[in-house]
C-alpha cells in the first residue's frame with residue numbers, strides 16, 4: 001500500500017512539473033492558414049491594402065462614368081455606350097471578410113468546406129475596409145451594383161441578409177445577389193453571369209479576390225499569370241483585386257483542379273512547387 005501511495009505522489013510531482021513547463025514547449029505543429037488569417041485580422045498592412053484598392057477605385061469610377069467607351073467586362077458586346085452603368089463585386093474576401101471562419105478551421109484542425117454553410121448562415125462576416133464606402137459612393141452616382149458570388153444558391157438569403165446588416169447599398173431585397181446555380185447556366189464560371197449583366201448594363205468596374213472573378217476559368221498557373229499580364233492596363237481602374245492570402249484558384253491551379261487530392265498529397269505538391277521555383 002505504501003508503495004502505491006509513493007507511486008501516486010511521484011506521478012503527481014511529474015504531472016505538476018510537466019504542466020509547469022508546458023508554456024516553454026516549442027510547438028511546430030501548425031495549420032496552413034495560420035499566417036494568412038493572422039495577417040488579415042491583425043496587420044495594418046491588410047487594412048491599408050484594402051483601403052488602397054477601394055479609394056483608387058473610386059477615383060477611377062468618375063472617369064469610367066464619363067467615358068461611354070469604358071467597359072470592364074470582356075463579355076461586353078457593342079453597342080453599350082447608352083446602357084446604364086454597373087459594378088460587379090464578388091462577395092467573399094472582396095466585400096465580406098470570412099477570416100473568422102478560417103480561424104475556426106485552424107483552431108479545430110479542420111479544413112474547408114467543413115462548417116462553411118453554417119458560418120454563412122450565422123451572417124457574422126464583416127465588411128472589408130473601404131468596401132461599403134466605395135459602393136455607397138457608386139450608389140449615389142446611380143450605378144447598379146451586382147453581388148456575384150459562388151456561394152451556393154441555398155445560401156442566397158443568408159448572404160443577402162449579411163450584406164444588408166453590414167450596410168451595403170442596394171440590398172433592400174436579395175435581387176442584386178447573383179448566387180451560383182440561381183439560374184440555369186450560372187455555374188462556378190462567372191462569365192455567364194457577367195454576360196447576363198452586360199446585356200442590360202455597361203459594366204464599368206469589377207472587384208474580386210480571384211482572377212476568375214474577372215476573366216478566365218480553371219486555367220493553368222501559366223495561363224493565369226499570362227491573363228493577368230495581358231490586362232495590365234485594367235488593374236486598379238477597371239479591375240480591382242483585393243488581397244487574399246488564405247485561399248483561391250491560384251491554389252486550385254497548383255493542384256490541377258483535382259478535387260480528389262487529399263490533404264497530405266496537396267501538401268506534398270505544394271512543397272514540390274517550392275523546390276521547382278528555386
Ligand SMILES: [Mg+2]
Nearest residue numbers: 090092093209
Ligand atoms: Mg472571393
